[in-house]
Amino acid sequence: MPFETNHAHSVTIACIQYEPKIGEVEANLNAIEERVREAHAKGAQLIVLPELANSGYVFDSAEELASLAQPIPDGLSAQRLIALASEMDIYIVSGLAEVSSGVFYNSAMLCGPEGYIGTYRKMHLWYRENLFFEKGDLGLPVFDTPLGRIGIAICYDGWFPETFRELAIKGAEVICVPTNWVPMPDQDPETEAMSNILHKAAAHSNGLFIACADRVGIERGQPFIGQSLILDATGWPLAGPASRAGEEILYAEITPSDVLSKRRLNEFNDKFGDRRTDVYG
């Protein structure tokens, strides 16, 4: 079982809800740096940024994306984040537009004081992302860091319960979710966002901490819904949901190794031990 752990210490996690500007990579990186410095000053050790935080989301064309995407970890955006993480002795998970051998991915990079740690490429592409990106080909990696075992999911990945189940089974304790949530077609905008319901359910049924950093703003006519949140491994919010339209930084203190005790419900029940793998594999 991969659930042995020695991360029995607390971690201050921050989710930066902000509004990237489409196409303005340099300005976005400056905005990110400013907010990362603020979160670090308030004690954050693990900082989550939105999906495509460096590029914006609503590309007009493949050519536009090609002009914005960069390699990971060698591109300018990745290198600036790596330098920040190293300088501040923190971990950062950020969505980035990635190009690799001429192929484009909607990716997220994890870096820390030790430098580049790893990349996740979004497996489930939403709507017109299918025109620009290839589906992720790196599976669902779990990164073992001194803070805890970190998994990453991006936006529409969260609509698939298997995403969290697979990460939990592989030993993840904390899932960082860079996202650009859009209004669901069937969603009453006044009610709780379905995105939040899905992540509460995932955190609760898997006993995982989940930290979602959404963007805000309206980009080329496409609104984004904010409502970033940080969930306890019981499924209940530790911070947020943030506002629907404003920039904001959420903070919460978590102890990643608590997933073990939070999966054990009583002397009879364990959220993983009770799985009927004889029936559903």
Place this chain on the structure above:
Amino acid sequence: MPFETNHAHSVTIACIQYEPKIGEVEANLNAIEERVREAHAKGAQLIVLPELANSGYVFDSAEELASLAQPIPDGLSAQRLIALASEMDIYIVSGLAEVSSGVFYNSAMLCGPEGYIGTYRKMHLWYRENLFFEKGDLGLPVFDTPLGRIGIAICYDGWFPETFRELAIKGAEVICVPTNWVPMPDQDPETEAMSNILHKAAAHSNGLFIACADRVGIERGQPFIGQSLILDATGWPLAGPASRAGEEILYAEITPSDVLSKRRLNEFNDKFGDRRTDVYG
């Protein structure tokens, strides 16, 4: 693919939230009959009753359960429900304490105008149920009826995303959930019940109609939380949540075959077509 369907008609579904009395099978069956007649009079064609609706829940001993459990479909409780369904030309899903060859199961029976249709035996046993019942050995059956393809899950089954995923993949359109939800240890009783969050997420991410009939009352010191609800295949409530403590009948009109269109999100995305079975099987 099992998603061909010809159930393109609407069905009125009712969830009966009521308080069974522990050990009083005859009185419980009378109470059930009265409420089923009321729901039928209001047009219900598919009626869902709580978990262990005939026996109550908090058994003092294995001997007590043995004195209450009955065979399905030949026992008195099953026969009364089958007779009601036949008389009223309706379908009923009810939790029942089942004995089969000396083994006890926390089961649910589906019957209709044509008589007995099938049994589901709870796969995930909660807490002290493990002292009294065997884990279900019938898998997750889907019953093809003239109303639609019906799956069944009972209470703690809903804590496992695989339950709904498996039923959806097998072609289920409507999941009936007889339940006896208890307060979760980490639940603030003033907030929305985690049970409701889990079922909203399951309905949304699988594109399934889900009808949960909970019990109410305090039995031998154990409170139950009510809040029955009927969910659209988008995940949003069509009826409920019902009150936390009062008896109540919820009604909703659904069209089971709508699951097909509700799983199709836009020209690029389909909740099942987008699954990355190459990664998570």
